[in-house]
Amino acid sequence: MSAPVIRKASGPDSLVISDDCNHPANVICELCRLFFDKDWVTGTGGGMSIRQDNLVYLAPSGVQKERMKPENMFVMDLNTRDYLKTPDTYKPSACTPLFLSIYNAADAGACIHTHSQSAVMVSLLYDKEFRISNIEQIKAVPRITEAGYLDNTDELVIPIIENTLQEEDLTPYLAKTLMEYPAASAVIVRRHGIFVWGANIWKAKIINEAIDYLLELAVKMRSFGINTTGPLGIEKESPYHECSHHH
Amino acid sequence: MSAPVIRKASGPDSLVISDDCNHPANVICELCRLFFDKDWVTGTGGGMSIRQDNLVYLAPSGVQKERMKPENMFVMDLNTRDYLKTPDTYKPSACTPLFLSIYNAADAGACIHTHSQSAVMVSLLYDKEFRISNIEQIKAVPRITEAGYLDNTDELVIPIIENTLQEEDLTPYLAKTLMEYPAASAVIVRRHGIFVWGANIWKAKIINEAIDYLLELAVKMRSFGINTTGPLGIEKESPYHECSHHH
Amino acid sequence: MSAPVIRKASGPDSLVISDDCNHPANVICELCRLFFDKDWVTGTGGGMSIRQDNLVYLAPSGVQKERMKPENMFVMDLNTRDYLKTPDTYKPSACTPLFLSIYNAADAGACIHTHSQSAVMVSLLYDKEFRISNIEQIKAVPRITEAGYLDNTDELVIPIIENTLQEEDLTPYLAKTLMEYPAASAVIVRRHGIFVWGANIWKAKIINEAIDYLLELAVKMRSFGINTTGPLGIEKESPYHECSHHH
Amino acid sequence: MSAPVIRKASGPDSLVISDDCNHPANVICELCRLFFDKDWVTGTGGGMSIRQDNLVYLAPSGVQKERMKPENMFVMDLNTRDYLKTPDTYKPSACTPLFLSIYNAADAGACIHTHSQSAVMVSLLYDKEFRISNIEQIKAVPRITEAGYLDNTDELVIPIIENTLQEEDLTPYLAKTLMEYPAASAVIVRRHGIFVWGANIWKAKIINEAIDYLLELAVKMRSFGINTTGPLGIEKESPYHECSHHH
Structure with a gap:
C-alpha cells in the first residue's frame, strides 16, 4: 500500500522523482526500510544522506523510516547551502x-x-x-x-x-x-x-x-x-x- | 494471499473499508503485522487502538496479528461507548x-x-x-x-x-x-x-x-x-x- | 518466483490444490514460511500437520520449509492410516x-x-x-x-x-x-x-x-x-x- | 524495484539468464538475499557457488548480497578453469x-x-x-x-x-x-x-x-x-x- 508511485515530475520534485532504482532519493528510501528492519533506525532515530556532485540528498527529521517516500527528501546545494527542494510537511534532520x-x-x-x-x-x-x-x-x-x-x-x-x-x-x-x-x-x-x-x-x-x-x-x-x-x-x-x- | 481486498462498502463496514492507506483500520492492520514481525505481539498478545475525533478503532481479541483485516475491527463511539461496528467472529479486546x-x-x-x-x-x-x-x-x-x-x-x-x-x-x-x-x-x-x-x-x-x-x-x-x-x-x-x- | 501457482486440480491433487487461503495445504505452506523466518524450523528441522475431520495433512520430510508448496503435502486417512495423496519426490515426515x-x-x-x-x-x-x-x-x-x-x-x-x-x-x-x-x-x-x-x-x-x-x-x-x-x-x-x- | 527481470538471452548471458527459479544463477540470488536477512553475509562478507556438471557458478566479489542479479554471476569451466561468463563490473570472489x-x-x-x-x-x-x-x-x-x-x-x-x-x-x-x-x-x-x-x-x-x-x-x-x-x-x-x- 505504501509503495512509492514512480512518476515523472516537473519543478523541484524532478530532483527526487525518478524511475531509476539507483536514483539517490530511491536508494535512501530502500535503505531506510532495510535499516529499520535491522533495528538500526527505529523510533525515527538515525539519518541518511547521499551527495551526488554538488547535490546533497537528505532524509527528513521525524519520518517513519520504513514508510519514507522520495518526495519526502530534502535536496541541498553543497556550495550555497540552499535547499533546492523541501518536502511539504517535514523539517530538516x-x-x-x-x-x-x-x-x-x-x-x-x-x-x-x-x-x-x-x-x-x-x-x-x-x-x-x-x-x-x-x-x-x-x-x-x-x-x-x-x-x-x-x-x-x-x-x-x-x-x-x-x-x-x-x-x-x-x-x-x-x-x-x-x-x-x-x-x-x-x-x-x-x-x-x-x-x-x-x-x-x-x-x-x-x-x-x-x-x-x-x-x-x-x-x-x-x-x-x-x-x-x-x-x-x-x-x-x-x-x-x-x-x-x-x- | 491474505492481503486485504480494498473495496467500497456501505453500512457499518463503511467505517473500516477504505482505499486510503492512512485510514485507521488500514494502519492498525499494517502496524500489527509490523509489530508481529518485531516479536512484540506474538501469541495474540497485545493490542492496538486509534481514536479519530469521537471514533475509537479497536483491534479485536484473539486475532492473529499478522493476518488482521480492516473488517475485523471494532469501532466505538467514545461518548456513548456504543459499538458502531462489530466484526462477525471476534470478541472485543x-x-x-x-x-x-x-x-x-x-x-x-x-x-x-x-x-x-x-x-x-x-x-x-x-x-x-x-x-x-x-x-x-x-x-x-x-x-x-x-x-x-x-x-x-x-x-x-x-x-x-x-x-x-x-x-x-x-x-x-x-x-x-x-x-x-x-x-x-x-x-x-x-x-x-x-x-x-x-x-x-x-x-x-x-x-x-x-x-x-x-x-x-x-x-x-x-x-x-x-x-x-x-x-x-x-x-x-x-x-x-x-x-x-x-x- | 517460488509462489505457489493456485489452480484447480483433479485426482489426488484435488486434496491439496485450492485457491482458498485457509485450505490446510495452503495454511501449512504459509506457516512453515513464517516459522522459518522465526528460526524455529531451519535446516529442515521440525514439522507440521493439520487434521480436518478424518483427513490428516502432513508436511513432508526434508523439505525446505520456506519453499514448500501445497502439492508437496501428504494426506492420510486417519482411520485407515492409508495415504490418499503422496507427493512425487518426498518421504513422509x-x-x-x-x-x-x-x-x-x-x-x-x-x-x-x-x-x-x-x-x-x-x-x-x-x-x-x-x-x-x-x-x-x-x-x-x-x-x-x-x-x-x-x-x-x-x-x-x-x-x-x-x-x-x-x-x-x-x-x-x-x-x-x-x-x-x-x-x-x-x-x-x-x-x-x-x-x-x-x-x-x-x-x-x-x-x-x-x-x-x-x-x-x-x-x-x-x-x-x-x-x-x-x-x-x-x-x-x-x-x-x-x-x-x-x- | 530491484527484482531481476527474467528474459531470454544469447551469448554468454545465456549461461545465467533463465526463467527457471531452480537455475543456479537464480538460486544463488535467492539464497544470498535469504542469507543477508539472516545476518550471515552482511557487509559483502561471505560467498556462494554452485557446480552443475562441469560448470561452476560463482557470486562475484564485493556485491550487495541482497541486490544480486543473475547477470552478476561468474561461470567457470571446472576442467579448464576458464571463465565462460564474466559480469561487467565485478571481480571474481x-x-x-x-x-x-x-x-x-x-x-x-x-x-x-x-x-x-x-x-x-x-x-x-x-x-x-x-x-x-x-x-x-x-x-x-x-x-x-x-x-x-x-x-x-x-x-x-x-x-x-x-x-x-x-x-x-x-x-x-x-x-x-x-x-x-x-x-x-x-x-x-x-x-x-x-x-x-x-x-x-x-x-x-x-x-x-x-x-x-x-x-x-x-x-x-x-x-x-x-x-x-x-x-x-x-x-x-x-x-x-x-x-x-x-x-
Whole structure:
C-alpha cells in the first residue's frame, strides 16, 4: 500500500522523482526500510544522506523510516547551502550540519547515522577509542589515507566522542575528531550511536554493516571475557574457553 | 494471499473499508503485522487502538496479528461507548477499558499494548519505576505536561504497576497511575508488558519503538553491571569496562 | 518466483490444490514460511500437520520449509492410516507417528514440532518439567481438562521427555506422557525441541508462539538468576535487581 | 524495484539468464538475499557457488548480497578453469580457489561461505576442533565417508583452521584439512567464518543452517557453563540448572 508511485515530475520534485532504482532519493528510501528492519533506525532515530556532485540528498527529521517516500527528501546545494527542494510537511534532520561537516572533511559521497545498540553498548565498555584486530570482517573497512582496505591483522580504531544536548552541537567535536583521525571511516557518539561514511552510498552501507558486525561481536566477546585487541590466542585466557584452567 | 481486498462498502463496514492507506483500520492492520514481525505481539498478545475525533478503532481479541483485516475491527463511539461496528467472529479486546481510560486521562489519539520481553525483563529488574538517563533515544519521548520532548540528560521515568488476574482489573490502577504520573507516555505492567500512547498513532508508534529500544538497552546494560541512571561515567565501574580494575 | 501457482486440480491433487487461503495445504505452506523466518524450523528441522475431520495433512520430510508448496503435502486417512495423496519426490515426515499419537490422545486438530533453541535450552536448565507462573502470556494456554484458559497465576507445566535415536521411537514415551499429563498442550524433548498442539491450526499456532515466548523468557530470567516459579517478588533476590544487596 | 527481470538471452548471458527459479544463477540470488536477512553475509562478507556438471557458478566479489542479479554471476569451466561468463563490473570472489579446492577434494555440488558470528564466537571458545553431541539437529549432517546421516548421539566434529592475511592463502590449509577430515561437511576459520558444502545447493543450505544452529546453541550453552560434549546429564553440573547445588 505504501509503495512509492514512480512518476515523472516537473519543478523541484524532478530532483527526487525518478524511475531509476539507483536514483539517490530511491536508494535512501530502500535503505531506510532495510535499516529499520535491522533495528538500526527505529523510533525515527538515525539519518541518511547521499551527495551526488554538488547535490546533497537528505532524509527528513521525524519520518517513519520504513514508510519514507522520495518526495519526502530534502535536496541541498553543497556550495550555497540552499535547499533546492523541501518536502511539504517535514523539517530538516538535526544530522544535517554533521553530514555537511563529514562531506567537507572526508570527501565522502554518503553518510549514515544510526542508533545501533551495539554502538551504544561499545561506548559504555570502551573509553576514548574502540579498537579491534584479527577479525576477518575488518577487511571491509577502507584505509582512507592510502589506497586499499585494512588487513585483518590491522587494528581498526574508531574514536568515541561525548554526546551533547543538541545533535548539531556535536559538529565541532566531530570536525576536530575528523582532523585527528584522518583514516577514520566512522565516529561513535557515547550513549547515542554512530556516524559512518563512504565514497558512495553502497560503500558507506558496506562499511556500516561491517563495523556494526564488529561492534556486535565485540560486545559478545567482552561478555565472555575476551579482549578485542592483543595477540592471537588471547581468547584462551577467557574462563569460558575450553582450554581454560578456570573452566 | 491474505492481503486485504480494498473495496467500497456501505453500512457499518463503511467505517473500516477504505482505499486510503492512512485510514485507521488500514494502519492498525499494517502496524500489527509490523509489530508481529518485531516479536512484540506474538501469541495474540497485545493490542492496538486509534481514536479519530469521537471514533475509537479497536483491534479485536484473539486475532492473529499478522493476518488482521480492516473488517475485523471494532469501532466505538467514545461518548456513548456504543459499538458502531462489530466484526462477525471476534470478541472485543480485554484492553478496551484500559485504552478508554488512557483516552480519558491522557487525551491520546492512539494506544499500543505489547507483551515486549524487554518490558517484562525490566519489570523483573526494577521495583516501582524504570529510570534511565543520558541516552540519546530518550529525546524521542514527549514531555506531555509541557511542550516539546525530553532532553537526553533528562531522566525518563516509567511507572511499574502490579499485574492483575483479569486485564480489565488493571483499569483503576492504571487510572491512578496516570494521575500520579501526568508526564508519563507509558506504563509497564509487571510480568505482563507495557502500555504506550501518543497524540496520534504515528507518534505512539515512535514512542513505543523508542521506549522499547531503551528497555532492551537497559536489560543489556544491567547484564554488564551498568546502572541506567547516575552520573556520566558510571559505566566505568562495570567489571566489563576496559578501564575497570576488576578486568 | 517460488509462489505457489493456485489452480484447480483433479485426482489426488484435488486434496491439496485450492485457491482458498485457509485450505490446510495452503495454511501449512504459509506457516512453515513464517516459522522459518522465526528460526524455529531451519535446516529442515521440525514439522507440521493439520487434521480436518478424518483427513490428516502432513508436511513432508526434508523439505525446505520456506519453499514448500501445497502439492508437496501428504494426506492420510486417519482411520485407515492409508495415504490418499503422496507427493512425487518426498518421504513422509518422521514426525508422522508422533502426530498421529497426539491426534489419538489429545483430540487435537493440528500439531506443530519445532527445534526451537529456547526449548532446547530449557531442556538443559530444567529436569523433568518446565514450570513457570505469574507471567501474563500464560493466559494464552488452554486448560484442556476443563473449559477456558490458564490464569496468569497458574503454574504452566510442560513435561520434558528424553530424546531417542529415531524420532518415531519417541512415540511410546510421548503417548505415556500424554496420559500422565492430560492437561498438557505441549511436550519438550530434551536436546531436541518441542511438540505443541491445539484444537485447530490457528489455536496451535497461538499456543506455540505463547509457549515459545515463555521458554525464551525463562532462559533470560535464569541468566539473571531469577526463578520462573515461586512467590511474586522472588525476582528481588536476583543479584541484578536494583533492590539487591549484592548489587 | 530491484527484482531481476527474467528474459531470454544469447551469448554468454545465456549461461545465467533463465526463467527457471531452480537455475543456479537464480538460486544463488535467492539464497544470498535469504542469507543477508539472516545476518550471515552482511557487509559483502561471505560467498556462494554452485557446480552443475562441469560448470561452476560463482557470486562475484564485493556485491550487495541482497541486490544480486543473475547477470552478476561468474561461470567457470571446472576442467579448464576458464571463465565462460564474466559480469561487467565485478571481480571474481576471493573465495574462488577455496571453492575449487572443495569441489576437487569433496566432490561437492555447492559451497557456502559465511561470516556467521556464531562461527567466529565458537572459534574463540574452542581450540583445534568444535565438538558437539546429543543434540537432535546433528542428524541433518551427512556422514560423507559412508551413506546416511549422523545419529544424534554421534559427535559432530568441525575442524578449526587459523586465518591468513589473504583469503586465497587459506587454500593449502583447507586442502590439508579436507584430507585429514574426510568426513567433514564444514571447516571453521578462526576469527573469520565458516565454509560449508554439500552434494547440491539445497543440501548445502540445509547443512549450513543445521551447523549454524548448533554453533549458536553451543555459544549459549557455554554462556550457561554447559559443555557441548560429555555424557547425557552433564548439563546438571551447570550452576544455572535447577538441580544445581550452586544455585
